[in-house]
């Protein structure tokens with residue numbers, strides 16, 4: 292392996308390594324959740340963090356490792372899969388990177404954060420350019436144990452933070468598949484007005500919040516012609532990606548809504564290829580968020 296150049300590396304989520312392995316070409320090795328590839332970096336949906344143009348460096352000692360990292364840039368995040376103690380000692384000699392949970396709403400961390408790992412006792416792999424601003428792609432937020440009825444709001448926090456765009460006070464949001472109400476809770480807290488549509492009811496404490504209206508039924512029956520203007524369309528509906536795409540397409544074509552966050556859910560052994568349809572919508576991003584399960588998140592703002 293030493294003679295073949297590592298051109299990219301992908302850190303995946305522990306439970307979703309298989310779809311990531313299917314996306315990445317030229318796999319040389321897999322260390323824990325880190326896939327090393329001989330091919331240039333691609334925008335792999337299932338990666339938590341993509342290491343671009345990593346380089347392998349020989350180090351003589353712990354001090355030398357820290358010195359070489361600091362010579363490249365200031366902020367580094369360790370991904371440790373072996374030789375943990377030695378790796379930790381190197382990391383401790385580097386400038387401290389805050390691991391404090393983020394307080395929503397907030398911007399993503401702005402300082403350039405590189406990633407590194409210890410490949411061997413005397414060899415490190417370093418990437419100064421990584422796709423995620425969060426350490427190892429982990430977007431960790433301060434949690435609210437009282438307000439929301441489920442932890443689903445964390446994926447909405449993460450998507451909005453990545454978009455660097457938030458519902459504003461008074462904005463009108465459609466919350467498709469909103470039960471029990473984690474997303475509705477987060478939108479309402481930002482001051483938005485929420486129409487939550489689900490076959491199942493919202494948690495009573497969400498139902499009674501001001502500016503939250505619940506409608507029982509099929510979310511896909513909602514049509515743009517029923518509304519004058521919608522500021523945000525959110526969907527966390529459990530459905531086939533094709534069905535979701537057809538529905539959101541009618542909204543995009545109508546021009547009545549500018550901002551979209553939808554989870555694309557998968558069951559069994561799905562064809563992930565269909566996801567590219569969502570990306571074809573100009574101004575779209577698709578990613579496996581840290582808080583996603585077997586699903587991807589489509590984020591879109593019309594220009």
Ligand SMILES: C[S@@+](CC[C@H](N)C(=O)[O-])C[C@H]1O[C@@H](n2cnc3c(N)ncnc32)[C@H](O)[C@@H]1O
Nearest residue numbers: 443468470471472473474489490509510527529
């Ligand atoms: C993952 S849960 C949503 C969690 C929610 N976002 C939250 O924050 O609490 C998915 C929801 O989709 C709803 N659902 C599935 N098919 C639906 C449909 N066609 N119309 C409306 N809701 C649907 C289910 O009843 C379920 O409550």
